[in-house]
Amino acid sequence: MNINRILETCLYVNDLHVAEQFYKKILGVEPFSRVEHRHVFFRCGPSMLLLFNPLETAKAVGDVPTHGAHGPGHIAFAISPDQVADCREHLRKNGVLIETEITWPSGGQSIYFRDPAGNSLEFATTQVWE
Amino acid sequence: MNINRILETCLYVNDLHVAEQFYKKILGVEPFSRVEHRHVFFRCGPSMLLLFNPLETAKAVGDVPTHGAHGPGHIAFAISPDQVADCREHLRKNGVLIETEITWPSGGQSIYFRDPAGNSLEFATTQVWE
Numbered sequence: 475m476n477i478n479r480i481l482e483t484c485l486y487v488n489d490l491h492v493a494e495q496f497y498k499k500i501l502g503v504e505p506f507s508r509v510e511h512r513h514v515f516f517r518c519g520p521s522m523l524l525l526f527n528p529l530e531t532a533k534a535v536g537d538v539p540t541h542g543a544h545g546p547g548h549i550a551f552a553i554s555p556d557q558v559a560d561c562r563e564h565l566r567k568n569g570v571l572i573e574t575e576i577t578w579p580s581g582g583q584s585i586y587f588r589d590p591a592g593n594s595l596e597f598a599t600t601q602v603w604e
Numbered sequence: 605m606n607i608n609r610i611l612e613t614c615l616y617v618n619d620l621h622v623a624e625q626f627y628k629k630i631l632g633v634e635p636f637s638r639v640e641h642r643h644v645f646f647r648c649g650p651s652m653l654l655l656f657n658p659l660e661t662a663k664a665v666g667d668v669p670t671h672g673a674h675g676p677g678h679i680a681f682a683i684s685p686d687q688v689a690d691c692r693e694h695l696r697k698n699g700v701l702i703e704t705e706i707t708w709p710s711g712g713q714s715i716y717f718r719d720p721a722g723n724s725l726e727f728a729t730t731q732v733w734e
Contacts, residue, residue: 475694476632478649481728482680483613486673502606506733519608521682522733528675539703539716541724543616543673545658550612552651564605573669586669594671598611603636603652 484524485547486531487591490514493525496590500568501551518551550584550596558583561597578602614654615677616661617721620644623655626720630698631681648681680714680726688713691727710734 487493494514497503503516503523512530516523528542553561565572565587573586573594582602587595617623624644627633633646633653642660646653658672683691695702695717703716703724712732717725 475630475691477681477683477727479682480610480613480648480651480653480679481682481730481732482678482726483610484678486677500605517733518610521610522680523610524678526678531678532675537704537706539718539724541676541678543675543677545662545673546671547616547673547677548612548614548654548656548661548671549610550652551607552609552611553607561605574667576667588669594669596612597607600611602611603647 480521482522482524483518483549484526484541485549485589485591485593486528486543487525487589487593488527489590490525490527492590497523497525500565500570523549546588546592546594548594548596550598550602552600553597555583555599555601558585558597558599561585580604610651612652612654613648613679614656614671615679615719615721615723616658616673617655617719617723618657619720620655620657622720627653627655630695630700653679676718676722676724678724678726680728680732682730683727685713685729685731688715688727688729691715708732 506515506517508514513526532542570587576584580601582599585597636645636647638644643656662672700717706714710731712729715727
């Protein structure tokens with residue numbers, strides 16, 4: 475058994491409408507599907523980014539297993555080194571506070587910010603993990 | 605701005621040692637790095653799977669932004685249709701309860717199970733999202 479690709483990554487948000495607008499504008503992703511009050515899904519290259527209302531996913535409905543976490547989660551989006559300056563400018567232009575920037579010993583660069591629900595998001599060059 | 609790849613996906617666990625053994629055995633991933641009581645990271649193909657102790661990541665230490673969620677999260681791992689039977693057998697052989705299996709209208713297949721921390725994990729064929 476060797477599982478070598480993550481197909482779905484999920485975050486929980488308190489306001490799906492606000493989150494949808496934020497992810498569309500800041501990440502340039504388009505909704506793939508949505509269920510009012512429950513979720514909005516975005517295709518993000520080869521995988522899916524799932525935003526859920528944890529109060530709804532915690533309810534047993536049908537066959538899909540329950541889940542739902544509370545508190546700030548974290549995910550990182552891959553960027554290339556030549557996108558770092560553009561990403562920084564993109565966040566600033568859109569009024570998104572850059573919480574911190576880190577240059578790692580590997581030479582990788584990270585820009586950290588928050589979504590409106592408080593999740594910690596990161597633009598990271600793949601060198602972070604090399 | 606078009607972000608089209610997730611580089612880091614994270615889950616929170618209450619026991620990192622137990623989680624590490626589970627993910628190694630069930631997913632066939634090897635630890636990339638670990639910090640006792642705080643995290644264990646796995647390379648999972650082109651991205652990283654980060655398992656954190658949310659009590660530690662919630663503490664402000666250095667420059668890395670705080671985060672940390674509580675309650676069951678969810679991620680899915682991509683498999684091919686010809687791996688479905690093997691995945692089912694692999695879970696059964698290792699004493700991992702299959703919570704449910706779903707065949708979606710698209711023809712995609714999902715096998716759901718839990719990690720020891722209660723996170724909802726899924727083996728899913730990519731047809732789920734086609």
